[in-house]
Structure formats: structure tokens, C-alpha cells
Amino acid sequence: MTIATIPDSDAPPVEARLAAIAPRLRRQLQRLYGAAALEPLWDRSAAILRRAASARAADLVALDSARVADPDWFVHPEMLGYSTYVDRFGGTVAGVEAHVDHLESLGVRYLHLLALLKARAGDSDGGFAVADYLAVEPRLGTMADVERLAARLRAGRISLCVDLALNHTADDHRWAQAARAGDPFYRDFYMVVSAGEAAARDAELPQVFPTTAPGNFTHVPEMGGHVRTTFYPFQWDLNWRNPNVFLAMLETMLALANHGFEAFRLDSTAFLWKQDGTDCRNLPPSHYIVRALRAALDIAAPATLLKAEAIVPTAFVPPYFGADEGDGFEPECHLVYNNSLMVAGWVALAEQSAQLPHAIVAASGGLPRGANWLSYARCHDDIGWGAVLGDLAAIDAAPTERLVAAARFLHGAGDSWARGVPFQSDGAALHGTNGTLASLAGLEAAHDDAAREAALRRIALVNALSIASGGLATLYMGDEAGLLNDRSYLADPDRAHEGRWLHRPAMDWDAPATPDARRIAGDIAALRAARIASGGAGAPRAVATAHPALLAIGCGTDTVFLNFSAAAVSLDAAGHDRLTGATIAALPAWGMAWIEGEAA
Incomplete structure (x- = not known):
């Protein structure tokens, strides 16, 4: 056996981590590739880890040490994320750097640049068909530009995240x-x-x-x-049954970490392992692959986070954080999208009922240490209704019909204020919904002051759901400025077939100065400040209420109340609201309150 022994105190930290974490990595490799292949595969893996660690810049080595000392750094209450496409936000990587002050003004601590790496020529699934993992899309800049941006972000305590497509490459890779x-x-x-x-x-x-x-x-x-x-x-x-694929992706991941990326969004993790006779989703070997990559990062670049894009029912999500396998807990991803909570928020607005988000919040507790949800009100993708079918089936005998009704409401049916558009469907079948947060919440359809006020409250409500639920709450670009649906993509032959460009508008840098944008950004700032004051981070707590439209979430020392109703509702007891400084006994239509102290 070639496991390194614990080095003396003068040896590099990577050797101590290699000795301590090697059993965890070896366990996954043996599960995936068998005992006969383990030793040569381990030798090659250890060599890759040592090379990557030795090539790491001094400031990244210092960051590694700081985060090993504070492993829960990304679960702090101040954490706020931001997600965007480079060209939509700043045109180029250098353009993003020029607008870091905007991110700092929002309190952002984590920046996810979508589809940054070089994509295939022609249609590229919005940039997610990667032709070169170690190169930036040429029209956006260079890897040297990324390194400068990463350094500027680190100076502002902002961690840079990039997509790492593990399931597939482009056909021109x-x-x-x-x-x-x-x-x-x-x-x-x-x-x-x-x-x-x-x-x-x-x-x-x-x-x-x-x-x-x-x-x-x-x-x-x-x-x-x-x-x-x-x-x-x-x-x-990719054929992950081939150990050479694992080694190639391991080298790729560590090279990107050494360029300054501090987080990887692992694209389509549920699909990695293929096995005949199954649906090829959420199979155990997919988890072993990600656990192996996590162990490797913990050895060579421990400042780096893994985030799973596992758009699956809530019951299937916990394994992506890791699992207790008898010999101890095996960590997997630091972050996992709480996609079901996002969908549930829109169901709640459409139904004027807090039933589904209450169920999702209740199911979102019990996180292991060193793990956190990534929560969000909207993102670059559609609202995928099917993801919550399993959650809703547990509380309703007709979940599909209920979701179809919610989707149609968000598509503008009847007297709806929403302006969403069906995705991958003509509206007759249940699939997904496109639209910016503001358009879905009614700001696009608002033609008088009352309708505009209601829309702004609904925007604050879904942002509050994300922030109060304890995860790393992440804004999608433009939502902080109330940007509306952008139909200009229909005139672009390369994008017209992809309806999700509706909610991927280019950033309007005049928009943050508008009254609506200042209101939205102010609400976000107040919510973040209240969460910091409450010490709320990590798993949320669901609190029962007497009203079906009233959602209550325990966040740190406080209780947050969200009224998913067009009518006023009374609280069970009056309390001091951190958001307004007033004593609150009732909430207006689409209102919210951050009450000091836990609900009885």
C-alpha cells in the first residue's frame, strides 16, 4: 500500500492532509473501479494532487489555511451570492471587474459566473457545452483576465464560482x-x-x-x-466507468482552482453514472465520484467549495451533502441548490397558500456540519415544476393538477398579474416556466400605483423566502434592479429556439438608480441585515401558523413571517420587526415581518 505516512511538522501542509484524507479518497476509488485497479490509480491520483498543491499561489495557500481553520465560513449569516453571465453583466471578464463595486454595495460574498469557459462553436446550450475546460470563451477574455478578477474579488471577500460540467463535453472538445x-x-x-x-x-x-x-x-x-x-x-x-476520465477531470478541476476559482458548480451531477435497467439518475456511484472529487479538493485546494446542481425532489437531495457509511461521515458537496424551495415560493404566490413552502422548509432541516443550501428566488434556468411533484404528492392527492394550475397562473391565465412563458411546452403539459423575477411577480403587468406596490411586495416576499431560509441566498443578475422579460432574443437566430433567454436580459446599468430598483435593493439589504442580527444561517426551521397563507420560518434567534396572500393576515402574537423597527401584530397583503425572538 502506498498511503503516505503522517509527515513531520516541517513538511508541507498538503502532506498532512494527504495522509489524513487518503483513506476517504481511496475508498471512493475502490468502490468505483475495484480493488485490482486501486493501487496504480491511487499512485496517479496522489501525483496529481501533489503537483497541483505545489503549483498553488501563495495567496491561495493562505486562503486554504484560513478556511481549514474556519470550515463553516460559507455558512455565516452575512453570506449573499450573485449569479450572472459575463456578457450579460459586463460584456467581458474585464467588464465584470469594473462593476465589482456594484456587488460590494449589495453585500455579495459569492459570485457565480455562468458559462464562462470556452464553449463549442454554434449552439452550445447557453455555453454549457464546453469545448475547453481550461480556456475562457474568447469573446469574454482570457484566463489571465480571470486571475485578475479573482484577485480583485478576494480583496472584496467575494469567492468566484465557475461551472464544471462533469456529465458531458461538447462534441468539439x-x-x-x-x-x-x-x-x-x-x-x-x-x-x-x-x-x-x-x-x-x-x-x-x-x-x-x-x-x-x-x-x-x-x-x-x-x-x-x-x-x-x-x-x-x-x-x-462522459464514461465515468473509465478511470482515465476521473483522472482527467481531477487534473482539470485542480488546474481551475489554481487559477483562482473558489467554487465549482457541478453541472448535472445526478446523471453521471449510467446503468442499464435504471433511469440513470441519482445512482450511488454518482455520489462516489463527487465524494472522490471532494476528498481531492480537501487535500490539494481546501479553500474550494463544491456545489451540486441536483434538480431532484427534496427527498433525493441529502445524499449530495454526504452520508454516514459506517466508518464515519463521508462529505460530498458543501452546497446544494434548494430548487424545491424556489419552485414552492412561486406555487405559494399562485395559490395564495403557504402549504408547499412550509413542507419544503420542514424537509430542509437536519443538514450535516460543513454543509449549506444555496437558496434563490430565481436563476438562469426555468422554474421546473416537476421537481416538486414528489414533495407535493405527500400532501395532495392530485399534485400534477395543482402544479398545472400554478403554472397557468404564472403564464398569465385569467386575472393573473404574472407574465411568465411556458418552457418546453405549449402550456398544455407540465414542464417549466420562464420569466424574470420582476415579470413573474407582476411588475411588468403593473399599470397603476397599487399594482406596482403589490408587485414590489411580492418581489420582497420571494427574496425573503430565500434569505430567511438560512442558505447561501443568491440573486440572479438584474433581479436586484427589477429587470423585466427581454424578448429581444427572438430576433437572434442563435437564441430564438431557447426560451430561457427571456429571463437572461443584459444588465441595464441605469436601472439600479430607478425608484423601483432602489426599493428592491433596499429590501434585500434590510433582509440581509436582519439575518446577520439574528445569527441565522444553515438549515431553516418550519414554524406552524394559524393561517394557511402565512409561512413562518425560524432563522437564528428570530421568526420570519411571510404572507402569501392578497389579503391582510394577523400574527398569532405581536412582536418587534427588525425590518421596520415597529411592533407588528398583522401583515398587509403580500407582507412580511422579521420578528425578534422565536415563535412560541
Whole structure:
């Protein structure tokens, strides 16, 4: 066995971490690739870890030490995130750097730059079909620009996050190009089956994009068969059964960490492992892969976070934080999206009922130490209604009908104030909804002062749900300024087929100065200040209330009340509101209060 022994006190910290964490990493490698492959695979992995650690810049080494000393740094109440596309926010990476002061004014501590890495030519799934993990999209800048941005962000105590697509590469990635050219080493990086097997597997597999990209396989003549493509035909699924894929992605991840990225959004983690006879989602080996990557980061770059994009029912989410496997707890991701809570907030607004968000908050407790939700009111993707079917089925005998009604309301049915648009559907089937936070909350449809006031309250309400629920609450670009749906994408041939560009407008840098934007940003600042004062961070607590539209969340020492109703509601008891400084006994329509002290 080649596990390093504990070094003396003069040895580099990486050697101590390697000795301490090696058993955890080795355990995952053996689970994935078997005992016979373990020793040579371990030797190659350890060499990669040592090389990456030795290449780490001094300021990143110092950050590693600080965060090892404070492993819960990302669960602090002051944490606030921000997510954006580079071109939508600042045009280029240098343009983002020029607007870091805007992020600092909001209190941002975490910045997720979406689709930053070099994408395939032509359609690229919004940049998520990656052609080169170690290069920036050329029109956005260079990796040197990213390093300068990362340093500027660190000076402002802001951690930089990048997407790391683990499930697939673009079909023009150099690995795919080599595979297409006949290189057997890289051909085994992908999965190729016959036409008959592809048809058989498709019969048992669900589809991610049934309208725009039906099926799970794509015929590629140069590959001699059908390549597995869970998402789009130009995104070739990686064959994680091949240990060389693990080693290649390990080197990639550590190289990116050394460029200054402090967090990775692990794209499509639920899909990594493929096994015939299953739906190929949330399988145990997918977790072993991510746990192995987490162990590797904990050794070579422990300042770095892993965030899972696991858009699955709440019951399937806890394993992405890690699991107790008998020999102790095995950590996985530091952060996991609380997608169900986001969807539940919009269901609550449509129904004027707090039932579903109460159930999700109740299910969101019990986090392990060193783990946190990433919460949000909206993001760059659609509102995927199916993600909460399992949650809603536990409290309603007709969950699909209920979600269809909520979706139609957000699509503007009847007297709705919402201006959402169906995604991957003509509206007759349940799939997703597109729209900016402001348009969905009614600001686009508001034509008088009363309607505008109601919309602004609803915007504050869903932001409060995100911030009060204890996670790393993350704003999507423009939502802090009340940006509305942007239909200009319909005139762009490269984007017209992708309805999610509706809620990905370019940042209007005049917008933050408008009265509506100042109101929204002020509400966010007040909510963040109240959370800091309450000490609320981490798992939320669901508190029962006497009114079906009233949601109560325990956050730190306080209780937050959210009224998902167009009518005023009374609180069970009056209390002092941190947001207004007043004593509150009732909430107006779409109102909220951050009451000092826990509810009885």
C-alpha cells in the first residue's frame, strides 16, 4: 500500500492532509473501479494532487489555511451570492471587474459566473457545452483576465464560482475530436452503442428536453454507432466507468482552482453514472465520484467549495451533502441548490397558500456540519415544476393538477398579474416556466400605483423566502434592479429556439438608480441585515401558523413571517420587526415581518 505516512511538522501542509484524507479518497476509488485497479490509480491520483498543491499561489495557500481553520465560513449569516453571465453583466471578464463595486454595495460574498469557459462553436446550450475546460470563451477574455478578477474579488471577500460540467463535453472538445478521429484512448471517454441498444435504452429512460432534444443517444458515423447524449446531441456524455476520465477531470478541476476559482458548480451531477435497467439518475456511484472529487479538493485546494446542481425532489437531495457509511461521515458537496424551495415560493404566490413552502422548509432541516443550501428566488434556468411533484404528492392527492394550475397562473391565465412563458411546452403539459423575477411577480403587468406596490411586495416576499431560509441566498443578475422579460432574443437566430433567454436580459446599468430598483435593493439589504442580527444561517426551521397563507420560518434567534396572500393576515402574537423597527401584530397583503425572538 502506498498511503503516505503522517509527515513531520516541517513538511508541507498538503502532506498532512494527504495522509489524513487518503483513506476517504481511496475508498471512493475502490468502490468505483475495484480493488485490482486501486493501487496504480491511487499512485496517479496522489501525483496529481501533489503537483497541483505545489503549483498553488501563495495567496491561495493562505486562503486554504484560513478556511481549514474556519470550515463553516460559507455558512455565516452575512453570506449573499450573485449569479450572472459575463456578457450579460459586463460584456467581458474585464467588464465584470469594473462593476465589482456594484456587488460590494449589495453585500455579495459569492459570485457565480455562468458559462464562462470556452464553449463549442454554434449552439452550445447557453455555453454549457464546453469545448475547453481550461480556456475562457474568447469573446469574454482570457484566463489571465480571470486571475485578475479573482484577485480583485478576494480583496472584496467575494469567492468566484465557475461551472464544471462533469456529465458531458461538447462534441468539439479535444477529447471528442480525438475519439472521432479513431483514438481508442479517447473513444473510451464516451459511450457508444448500436442502434438497437440505443432504442432499447431510450424506451426506459426519461428525457430532459423532450421538445428541443428528444432521446438520449445521437448517431455519430465516425464513432461507429450511437453516442450517449442525455442533454443535447452536441453534448457527449462522459464514461465515468473509465478511470482515465476521473483522472482527467481531477487534473482539470485542480488546474481551475489554481487559477483562482473558489467554487465549482457541478453541472448535472445526478446523471453521471449510467446503468442499464435504471433511469440513470441519482445512482450511488454518482455520489462516489463527487465524494472522490471532494476528498481531492480537501487535500490539494481546501479553500474550494463544491456545489451540486441536483434538480431532484427534496427527498433525493441529502445524499449530495454526504452520508454516514459506517466508518464515519463521508462529505460530498458543501452546497446544494434548494430548487424545491424556489419552485414552492412561486406555487405559494399562485395559490395564495403557504402549504408547499412550509413542507419544503420542514424537509430542509437536519443538514450535516460543513454543509449549506444555496437558496434563490430565481436563476438562469426555468422554474421546473416537476421537481416538486414528489414533495407535493405527500400532501395532495392530485399534485400534477395543482402544479398545472400554478403554472397557468404564472403564464398569465385569467386575472393573473404574472407574465411568465411556458418552457418546453405549449402550456398544455407540465414542464417549466420562464420569466424574470420582476415579470413573474407582476411588475411588468403593473399599470397603476397599487399594482406596482403589490408587485414590489411580492418581489420582497420571494427574496425573503430565500434569505430567511438560512442558505447561501443568491440573486440572479438584474433581479436586484427589477429587470423585466427581454424578448429581444427572438430576433437572434442563435437564441430564438431557447426560451430561457427571456429571463437572461443584459444588465441595464441605469436601472439600479430607478425608484423601483432602489426599493428592491433596499429590501434585500434590510433582509440581509436582519439575518446577520439574528445569527441565522444553515438549515431553516418550519414554524406552524394559524393561517394557511402565512409561512413562518425560524432563522437564528428570530421568526420570519411571510404572507402569501392578497389579503391582510394577523400574527398569532405581536412582536418587534427588525425590518421596520415597529411592533407588528398583522401583515398587509403580500407582507412580511422579521420578528425578534422565536415563535412560541
